[in-house]
Amino acid sequence: MLKARHPLGIVFFPAYDWAISPTHPERQERLLYTQDQLREEGVFDIPGITELKPDLATAEDVARVHFCFPDVPAVTTTSHLISAGGAIRAARTVMEKEAERAFALVRPPGHHAMKVVHGSRGFCNINIEAVMVEWLRERYGPLRVAIVDTDCHHGDGTQDVYWNDPDTLFISLHQDGRTLYPGTGFPLELGGPRALGTTVNVPLPPGTSDQGFLFAMREVVMPLIEDFKPDLVINSAGQDNHFSDPITDMAFSAQGYAQLTELLGADIAVLEGGYAIQGALPYVNLGLVLSMAGLDYSHVREPGFDPAAVRQSDKVTGYIEDVCRDIVKEARHPRGPGKGETVNGWFSRRKTLYYDTDAITEYQTESVRLCDHCRGVVKYETESTRNPLCLGVEAPIGACEHCVDEAYRIYEAGQIKGEYRHLALMDRVGKNYLSFTG
Structure with missing residues (x-):
C-alpha cells in the first residue's frame, strides 16, 4: 500500500475574507486550486498524510517578533493571525511528533514584513515564519534554526528580523534585486556585527532554470546548513520562480521545486508567493507535498512545460557558478558588518x-x-x-x-x-x- 515515508501534516487556510482587491494576484484562488488538485490526486487518502486546521496567533505572539506602530491590531486582521497561527500549527505538529514534517499552505504571506511594521509591504503585514520561530523558542528554548527562502523575491523582511541573531541562519535564493522588487538581497548583506555570516543571499539572474537553482542548493545552501548544524530547517516556500509566473522572470519547473524540496529536507515549509494560480501552483504544491512525504513525484507535470523552452543559457550557467563560489567564501569569512x-x-x-x-x-x-x-x-x-x-x-x-x-x-x-x-x-x-x- 502507498504510504508516506515521512509522515506529513498539511495545514490549510485560504483566507476567504482577506484580499488586497478582488483581482489582485494575492487572492484566495491561489490555494483553492491547490486544494482541488490535492483532493483529485487523493493525497489525503494516503496513510501518513493528514490535513490540519490552523491555530490562532495572538497579539503577544506578534509582539514577540515585531514593533507594530501604533499597535498590533492596527496592522493586522484576523486572517493575518490565522495565517501565522497556521505556521505555528505546522511547527507544533513537528515538535509534538504528530508528524515528521509539516507544510503550512496559508495566506496572507509574510516574508517582506520587517522588524518594525507601519503597514503592508510586498503583500505582507506580519512575518508568519518569524512569529512561528519565536513561538517555538518561547516554548522549547534557544533553538538554532535555518530558514531557506526560495521565493523569487528577496526575503528582506525575514533578513531584517534576524539581522542581529547569530542563532538563525537565513538564506535567500531569489531573482537578482537589480531586476525585481524589493531591490535588495546582495552577497555582501551578511548580518549585523554580532551575527556576521548568518545572513546569506544568492541573487540569481533572470532565466535561471532547474539547473541553476539545484546547483545553488548543492554548492551554497546545503554546505552552509551543514556548517551551521541547525535544530530545525524551515523552507519559506515561495513558488513565483515558476516559468509561468506573471510577475517574475525565472524558469523553474514543478519538478525542479520537488527536487529542491527533497534535497533540502526541511522539517517545516510555509507557503509564500506564487501567482500563476492555475498553471503552476496546484502542480508545484502537489510536487512539494509528495516530496516532503517521501513519495514519488516523477509524474507531476504542469501544463505547457517544455524543457527546451525553459533551459537556461550557458551565460546564465557560468554566472551562477561564479557567484555561488564567491557567496560561500563571503559567508564563511565575512568582511565586517556592512554599511553603518x-x-x-x-x-x-x-x-x-x-x-x-x-x-x-x-x-x-x-x-x-x-x-x-x-x-x-x-x-x-x-x-x-x-x-x-x-x-x-x-x-x-x-x-x-x-x-x-x-x-x-x-x-x-x-x-x-x-x-x-x-x-x-x-x-x-x-x-x-x-x-x-x-
Missing part, C-alpha cells in the same frame, strides 16, 4: 523603506549595542508618513543583565523625554512586552 557606523559602543544603520502595498515611506535608524557578553540590546527609532517618531527597544534572547537593564533605561527615558509618539519594549529574557503612547 560605530559611535560610543553602538553600531547604527539607517534605512529608508517604502511600503508599496500601503504607499507608506518609513525612515528608520537601527542601533545595536556592541556588548562583549551577549548579542546586545537593539533600539529602533522610526517615523513614517503614517506615524510620527516612534521607539522600539529589544533585549534579545540571551541578553546579559546589563543589556536588559539598558533596554528598560532607554524605554523609560523615552517616556520622560516625550519625543516619541509610540514606544514599545520587547524583553525576551523576562518575557515582558510593554507599550506606551505619549
